[in-house]
Amino acid sequence: MAYNFSPDSEPTTRTLLRQVLDTAVPRTPRRARSTRSGCWSLHSAQRDLLETPSSRRQRSQTKMTARRRSHTATSVDRLARVQASGHLEEQTPRTLLKNIILTAPESSIVMPEAVVKLVPSPQVVQPSRRKSSRGSLELQLPELEPPTTLAPGLLAPGRRKQRLRLSEFQQGMDWGHLSQEPRENADASSLTSSLNLTFAMPLQPQSVKRPGLARRPPTRRVVDVGTFLQDLRDTSLTVAPPGESHRTPVATVPMDTVLEDTQPFSQPLAGHSPSVHHSLPCPSPSGAKEVEGAASRRTRSSGPGLQNSYSGPGKPAQLLARKMEEVEAIAMGLPNTSSVSGEDGIEPLQNGVGEEAEESMEESMSVREVEKAAEEQGSARAEEPEGHTEVAAAAGSLGAIEAKEPEGSSEDEDTSASPELPPSTPEFLRTRRLQFPEPAPPPSTAVLPSELPKHLSARIPPRPRIPGSRPRQDPNKAGLNHYAKLFSFYAKMPMEKKAEEMVEKCLDKYFQHLCNDLEVFAAHAGRKTVRPEDLELLLRRQGLVTDQVSLHVLVERHLPLEYRQLLIPCAFSGNSVFPSQ
Amino acid sequence: MMEEEEWSEEQQRFSYLQRLKAAVHYTVGCLCEEVASDKDMQFSKQTIAAISEVTFGQCENFAKDLEMFARHAKRSTINTEDVKLLARRSHSLLKYITEKNEDIAQLNLEKKAKKKKKLEDENRNSVESAEAGVEES
Numbered sequence: 001m002a003y004n005f006s007p008d009s010e011p012t013t014r015t016l017l018r019q020v021l022d023t024a025v026p027r028t029p030r031r032a033r034s035t036r037s038g039c040w041s042l043h044s045a046q047r048d049l050l051e052t053p054s055s056r057r058q059r060s061q062t063k064m065t066a067r068r069r070s071h072t073a074t075s076v077d078r079l080a081r082v083q084a085s086g087h088l089e090e091q092t093p094r095t096l097l098k099n100i101i102l103t104a105p106e107s108s109i110v111m112p113e114a115v116v117k118l119v120p121s122p123q124v125v126q127p128s129r130r131k132s133s134r135g136s137l138e139l140q141l142p143e144l145e146p147p148t149t150l151a152p153g154l155l156a157p158g159r160r161k162q163r164l165r166l167s168e169f170q171q172g173m174d175w176g177h178l179s180q181e182p183r184e185n186a187d188a189s190s191l192t193s194s195l196n197l198t199f200a201m202p203l204q205p206q207s208v209k210r211p212g213l214a215r216r217p218p219t220r221r222v223v224d225v226g227t228f229l230q231d232l233r234d235t236s237l238t239v240a241p242p243g244e245s246h247r248t249p250v251a252t253v254p255m256d257t258v259l260e261d262t263q264p265f266s267q268p269l270a271g272h273s274p275s276v277h278h279s280l281p282c283p284s285p286s287g288a289k290e291v292e293g294a295a296s297r298r299t300r301s302s303g304p305g306l307q308n309s310y311s312g313p314g315k316p317a318q319l320l321a322r323k324m325e326e327v328e329a330i331a332m333g334l335p336n337t338s339s340v341s342g343e344d345g346i347e348p349l350q351n352g353v354g355e356e357a358e359e360s361m362e363e364s365m366s367v368r369e370v371e372k373a374a375e376e377q378g379s380a381r382a383e384e385p386e387g388h389t390e391v392a393a394a395a396g397s398l399g400a401i402e403a404k405e406p407e408g409s410s411e412d413e414d415t416s417a418s419p420e421l422p423p424s425t426p427e428f429l430r431t432r433r434l435q436f437p438e439p440a441p442p443p444s445t446a447v448l449p450s451e452l453p454k455h456l457s458a459r460i461p462p463r464p465r466i467p468g469s470r471p472r473q474d475p476n477k478a479g480l481n482h483y484a485k486l487f488s489f490y491a492k493m494p495m496e497k498k499a500e501e502m503v504e505k506c507l508d509k510y511f512q513h514l515c516n517d518l519e520v521f522a523a524h525a526g527r528k529t530v531r532p533e534d535l536e537l538l539l540r541r542q543g544l545v546t547d548q549v550s551l552h553v554l555v556e557r558h559l560p561l562e563y564r565q566l567l568i569p570c571a572f573s574g575n576s577v578f579p580s581q
Numbered sequence: 582m583m584e585e586e587e588w589s590e591e592q593q594r595f596s597y598l599q600r601l602k603a604a605v606h607y608t609v610g611c612l613c614e615e616v617a618s619d620k621d622m623q624f625s626k627q628t629i630a631a632i633s634e635v636t637f638g639q640c641e642n643f644a645k646d647l648e649m650f651a652r653h654a655k656r657s658t659i660n661t662e663d664v665k666l667l668a669r670r671s672h673s674l675l676k677y678i679t680e681k682n683e684d685i686a687q688l689n690l691e692k693k694a695k696k697k698k699k700l701e702d703e704n705r706n707s708v709e710s711a712e713a714g715v716e717e718s
Binding site: 540 | 646649650653662663666669
């Protein structure tokens with residue numbers, strides 16, 4: 001008898017009930033059995049170290065029985081009692097209480113055996129209950145919800161026990177099976193047992209299956225692995241502290257909302273989550289930097305689109321309202337960009353834009369992407385006469401490619417802003433792209449770009465700024481502004497505005513370059529879609545992926561679990577997955 | 582014994598590398614002399630050495646990249662496409678390479694045409710000779 005459980009804790013309801021039952025003489029025909037149990041308790045008491053009242057003995061007895069005797073023995077004992085009670089039509093409160101105590105889980109969570117104990121008993125109870133009332137079974141199930149009076153003390157431990165039970169029987173568990181038993185017990189006894197509440201858990205199988213990830217399901221969005229990985233590299237290159245990547249996502253989100261109040265695409269978690277194959281629609285957590293760039297591009301590109309929508313008929317009022325602000329910003333920004341841009345060759349940039357547009361087109365066909373490409377092309381066309389090739393390139397490159405960074409807002413963006421349905425966008429994009437070099441705007445959706453040039457040329461004087469619009473800055477580099485700020489933060493030294501601008505410019509070129517490479521790699525393999533193999537090649541050329549460090553290692557190092565799963569699928573089936581440290 | 586073999590292998594490899602580097606250095610030196618005589622400027626030895634080292638390193642990179650590109654395209658042979666991909670960064674170089682590639686392709690076509698003609702001629706000759714032989718006999 002090595003059991004030294006000291007019941008010095010406050011007497012629970014169970015113990016009180018035990019006391020009552022043991023001390024008082026039962027007046028039912030089941031007296032013989034109850035006395036028998038009383039004899040057992042006496043016997044055990046002799047060996048028991050506890051000299052507390054009989055209630056304690058009773059409790060210790062049950063615990064001892066759990067340990068010493070076979071479970072079947074106790075279950076048989078219980079079975080006898082329960083069956084007897086089940087057969088009895090008239091039941092006294094005493095018997096009911098006894099049933100509760102016998103069949104309900106123990107109050108102590110220190111005893112996992114209690115879990116096993118309960119298993120045979122419910123199964124035993126079930127057939128007895130079924131005999132009594134079949135129809136009540138169905139009725140019992142809905143009763144799971146409303147818990148009637150219940151001792152709080154029983155509730156909490158019951159729940160904890162419930163978890164233990166669930167973890168054991170998760171896989172093959174028949175929820176209905178287990179849920180029925182408590183119902184039956186509840187039916188049998190007028191008092192609700194703790195089983196009522198404890199078995200309320202199974203109604204949330206989702207949370208049980210993935211206890212560690214019991215949150216809202218992750219929204220799936222199109223993911224751009226390339227851009228994301230580029231951003232990864234970028235963060236490691238520019239600043240290096242790993243914490244930055246953690247900072248960027250938080251920082252980018254408000255930034256984007258500020259920058260693009262009309263297009264609520266939210267920056268995905270920065271630097272994390274290598275997105276899935278481009279062919280798979282998955283969230284694209286491109287680096288925050290790229291997101292920024294994309295945001296800037298998008299705002300810009302959406303600006304011209306806005307202008308079109310602004311002038312175009314039949315545009316949803318929502319679109320108009322949203323883009324009006326952007327239009328202003330762009331109108332303001334365009335004269336600025338003319339002064340800033342200049343050296344970059346026009347043709348290569350345009351080509352780059354065209355390529356990127358095609359690449360983006362070929363990649364996952366998210367509506368946003370299409371919209372961006374459309375807008376960027378339109379904006380590019382519009383800016384051609386003004387010589388803002390850089391703007392066009394900027395709008396085209398990242399905006400199109402990184403338009404894959406879908407986050408919650410992106411869906412809104414897609415639904416509200418996209419003028420066309422996703423299925424039709426690919427063709428539309430292709431037609432667009434083909435006509436991109438030509439001055440003639442494409443027939444489809446080209447309403448935006450067609451109206452854009454006229455509008456831009458018409459609107460020469462900048463409009464008065466609407467309060468609350470985007471801050472006055474270079475629209476094509478607005479997204480990279482955030483990255484430049486991060487750069488200056490980690491530089492530990494004050495940076496001039498010009499230096500920040502240069503950093504932005506370099507980032508811009510860099511991202512364009514990378515995306516260009518991605519597209520070329522895909523074409524080299526005879527494909528039209530960028531796949532993770534292309535990205536691995538890119539990373540290999542950059543020296544991030546070596547013979548010692550594989551892509552998976554990088555994924556594990558830098559991505560959060562949700563995104564990591566997309567790239568390195570692992571089976572769940574009740575496992576707890578922890579990221580490698 | 583095994584270690585000795587490995588060591589000697591390494592030595593061989595090392596000496597091979599050295600020879601290659603020396604060859605590159607010599608070629609770079611010749612080219613620099615040409616340029617020097619062209620522009621009427623002098624090249625210091627350190628400059629030539631630096632250039633040859635950089636060239637050698639770049640050659641290694643190129644080789645690795647070419648192999649990666651070929652593997653990426655699921656091929657086991659390095660192709661002109663791989664080379665073009667490698668040279669895409671420099672526009673003038675890319676243009677040059679593309680032109681050369683086209684020239685070579687043309688040459689190949691011409692050669693093939695010539696070979697076909699030759700084969701046909703030979704076939705005719707052999708047939709004729711066979712017939713002649715038959716006739717004679």
